[in-house]
Amino acid sequence: MELTILKKMFDLFSFFCLFSWSLAGVFGVDEVKSVSVTEGESVTLNSDTEIQTDDMITWRTVQNNNLIAKIKENNNKTDFPDERFRDRLKLDEKTGSLTIMNIRTTDSGLYRVISSRSKTPLYTFNLTVYARLPVPVISRDCSVLRLYQNCSLVCSVLNVSDVTLSWYAGMSVLSSISVCDLSISLSLPLEVEYQDKNTYSCVLNNPISNQTTHLDITQLCKTCSDYIHCCGFTEAVIRLALSALVGVATVAVLVYDVRSRSLQQKKREQTPSNSD
Structure with a gap:
């Protein structure tokens, strides 16, 4: 038994020496x-x-x-x-x-x-x-109209790999997203209050460098009572037009429903009962 154990230990030692020698050769x-x-x-x-x-x-x-x-x-x-x-x-x-x-x-x-x-x-x-890091872009997230509520923001970068995108409040990390190898686009949302006094920044970094964009709440987070100033004239017009179409469609459905009910009521009134 002892000889078997010693032989195994010797074989293991020999393997280690050969492995070390092969690494030295490489x-x-x-x-x-x-x-x-x-x-x-x-x-x-x-x-x-x-x-x-x-x-x-x-x-x-x-x-x-x-x-x-x-x-x-x-x-x-x-x-x-x-x-x-x-x-x-x-x-x-x-x-x-x-x-x-x-x-x-x-x-x-x-x-x-x-x-x-x-x-x-x-x-x-x-x-x-x-790869060289692009500068993160902070924009207003206009996917949802939020009147007199929190300010929705998004930080975006295009065609990046081996990076981390993060939101900071001062020196504290609020959220982050990472990607390895693949070259893709990243976006990271953030919601703040209109009167928020904290200092926010979006940071893109890899192991040797970083790019930072600071958030100017007073510029991006205006009260959206005037939607045009929040998300741009073109997008505002499109969204208002869509809202108008939805409103017209809703009214049309209601009118159709009222007329249908009225016609059904008249038919019931005009149809003689079985007792007659």
Whole structure:
């Protein structure tokens, strides 16, 4: 029994060693550096080394092992063979650090830097590129006419991913909604009183940046006794026209019902009874 347990422990230890060795073969070092940046900006992946005599520094993408950049110490000759990065890469002549300019969301991924002297990766970088955040738009929610009641608002953003949209009252979060990966439109409602004195703001954020729009209650939350000033002339006219149509239809139904009842009453009066 003891020998069996020892054998299992040895097998487990061997598996752990082989697994650790395989990870070292993939990443070259224990550390994977995480780097985040917003699209359109520039980012530098630092090799934290100095190019030695007859040394060559190469950069590759881990996903498909594509060579994207290399530099040799003896002549400082650089080469950027990957067309996806045309005119967007730069190598430091002393360290071989890689700078990616005008970065795109499609540039996200794992990057590995290798020195020809060591034959093993110096570092692996996990690069995440976030899309630029739009400014949230706060508007009056005119889907329901609310005379002399609370002010209905909605905060909206279009075509976003990996973000959170939130309503704040001061520094406190009132509500929020998040989306990952998919590029969709988000909207978040809020109701406030017309005379509310709190400070409200709508915030769109991802892990590295945010966009904020502050609510001006005096501008958006006017008393809706004059509906045109609340939701705009065109929408007001449309809604008033629809209300008028509904009113006319209601009156027509009532008139029809009254006439139908009157005709039925006359028919009953004109029909002789069975006793006659």
